[in-house]
Amino acid sequence: MNFDQKLIRDFLENIILENRNLYEDGFEDMDFDEFCRYYEIGNGLAEKMDIKDFPFEDWQNDYYNEYLKECRENNLERSQQFDDYRRAVGF
Numbered sequence: 001m002n003f004d005q006k007l008i009r010d011f012l013e014n015i016i017l018e019n020r021n022l023y024e025d026g027f028e029d030m031d032f033d034e035f036c037r038y039y040e041i042g043n044g045l046a047e048k049m050d051i052k053d054f055p056f057e058d059w060q061n062d063y064y065n066e067y068l069k070e071c072r073e074n075n076l077e078r079s080q081q082f083d084d085y086r087r088a089v090g091f
Helices: 003-019 032-038 043-051 056-089
Strands: none
Touching (some): 003 056
16 A cells, blocks of 8 residues: 555544444445445545555455454453453352
């Protein structure tokens, strides 16, 4: 990605983090227009992304896969903490 594309990427990821919602059920299947509507992003960004040839689908797949990886790691960590707690209290 070039510098402009990285700015767009960072902006999109910040929008998702501000909303604290990845819309897990449909995120990986959204096209760009659906993505913009869901996250209430103005259509001026779509024009910028077209001009800058932003690789939306590649970014979307990478971001979603990273999100799933973090979820699995967090769930494993919580499970281990719960197991530690159960051992500590004698279950």
